[in-house]
Amino acid sequence: MSTWKRAGVSLTAVAVVMGAAGCQDGDGGEKKKAAGSSQSAVQSQGEITKVIQAAYKKTSDAKSAKVRMTMTMPAGMEGGGTMEMSGVQGWDPGLLDVTMKGSMLTAGDPDAPSQMRMVMVDDAMYMELGAKQAAEMDGKRWMKLDLKAAAEASGDKELQKQMTGSLENMNQDPAQQLALLLGSPSIKHLGPEKVDGVEAQHYKGTLTFKEMLDANKAFEVLSAEEREKLVANVKKAGIKGYDTEVWVNEDQYPVKMVVGIKMPQGTMNMTANYSDYGAAATVQAPPAKDTFDLFEMLKQLEGAEGGAGLDG
Numbered sequence: 001m002s003t004w005k006r007a008g009v010s011l012t013a014v015a016v017v018m019g020a021a022g023c024q025d026g027d028g029g030e031k032k033k034a035a036g037s038s039q040s041a042v043q044s045q046g047e048i049t050k051v052i053q054a055a056y057k058k059t060s061d062a063k064s065a066k067v068r069m070t071m072t073m074p075a076g077m078e079g080g081g082t083m084e085m086s087g088v089q090g091w092d093p094g095l096l097d098v099t100m101k102g103s104m105l106t107a108g109d110p111d112a113p114s115q116m117r118m119v120m121v122d123d124a125m126y127m128e129l130g131a132k133q134a135a136e137m138d139g140k141r142w143m144k145l146d147l148k149a150a151a152e153a154s155g156d157k158e159l160q161k162q163m164t165g166s167l168e169n170m171n172q173d174p175a176q177q178l179a180l181l182l183g184s185p186s187i188k189h190l191g192p193e194k195v196d197g198v199e200a201q202h203y204k205g206t207l208t209f210k211e212m213l214d215a216n217k218a219f220e221v222l223s224a225e226e227r228e229k230l231v232a233n234v235k236k237a238g239i240k241g242y243d244t245e246v247w248v249n250e251d252q253y254p255v256k257m258v259v260g261i262k263m264p265q266g267t268m269n270m271t272a273n274y275s276d277y278g279a280a281a282t283v284q285a286p287p288a289k290d291t292f293d294l295f296e297m298l299k300q301l302e303g304a305e306g307g308a309g310l311d312g
Contacts, residue, residue: 043189048203052182054252060175062253064090064281068273073104074266080104085118090281091173096120097283121283123147126291142286144293174246174254174274180212181205181244193247195256196273200247207242209234238264253277 043051067089073080081103088097101115113130120126124146134141181187184205193202210231239261247256253274260269285291 042191043201045187048187048189049182051201051248051252052178052187052203052246055246055248055254056175056178056182058252059173059178059254059277060092062277063092064088064095064277064279065174065274066276066279067098069098069270071104071268071270073268074263076265077263077268080265088279088281088283089173090283091175094120094123094173095281095283097281119283119286121285124285126286128286137292140290140292142291144285144291146293146295174257174272177244177257177259178246178254180207181246183207183211183214184244185211195247195249196275198249198255200249200255202245202247204243204245207244209239209242212242 065088067085067087069085071083071085073082075081083100083102083104085098085100087099089095097117097119099115099117105113105116113128116130117128118125124144127143127145129137129141129143131141137143181203184207187203187205190202190204193200213227213231242261243258245258246254249255255274257272257274258269259272260267262268
């Protein structure tokens with residue numbers, strides 16, 4: 001069962017952190033501001049909007065990029081720790097093929113693999129298991145989690161809404177983050193900085209949770225009542241405002257984004273570096289012979305248990 005728990009924690013981390021409009025815990029890279037930048041170089045609100053809109057258009061059209069990401073969750077949270085991911089990400093359609101490593105995966109489990117490959121394609125997640133877990137599954141080393149199919153099979157409309165939103169959030173692309181930043185009433189230009197040796201301009205904006213909710217298309221599936229309930233629950237949890245930061249290079253592409261969320265347990269962060277925009281992102285599902293479907297397996301187990309009960 002440790003395999004399923006670890007997979008659940010990993011997916012939760014990806015869904016929550018990648019799906020959140022973020023905040024950084026204070027420095028946000030501002031301390032690294034390039035020498036020589038001055039107030040005179042700071043852009044006007046009109047110029048800022050023009051830059052972010054142009055970056056949104058180019059990023060949206062690019063449809064893919066290489067990504068290097070670090071996520072951290074407070075130790076006080078379930079699955080708290082660090083996860084690093086690197087690989088390729090595509091949007092329209094949503095695709096992921098990344099290798100993950102970090103304490104979120106192992107979580108004190110000596111049998112856990114030190115790293116795990118995760119693939120998302122055709123609305124399904126695939127996670128590559130360690131050798132020990134694969135041996136227990138007749139050598140099948142890939143676990144499939146088809147959340148959308150499971151929700152549809154349940155016949156539960158509310159569950160279907162939640163799963164659809166979660167899938168979109170799992171692969172929230174840099175264009176969506178730029179759209180969120182444009183929704184910030186306090187967006188500002190912090191000046192030039194170098195990111196991975198490349199000249200870029202640094203921008204930062206603050207959003208309340210409600211503003212983030214209104215700007216994030218993944219939440220459009222919620223009814224007005226559901227949105228109000230979500231906002232109330234977030235306030236109850238002690239979550240206040242968000243910040244999101246982006247560094248845009250001279251070619252009008254975001255080369256770095258800082259996303260996260262402040263919580264009573266601490267700050268949950270995601271830092272992503274992007275490169276090679278527009279490079280063809282070919283992501284394929286693992287071979288069927290090497291894959292087992294978690295939900296199909298659970299359905300079979302449930303059926304077997306039901307049959308045993310009738311025989312008894």
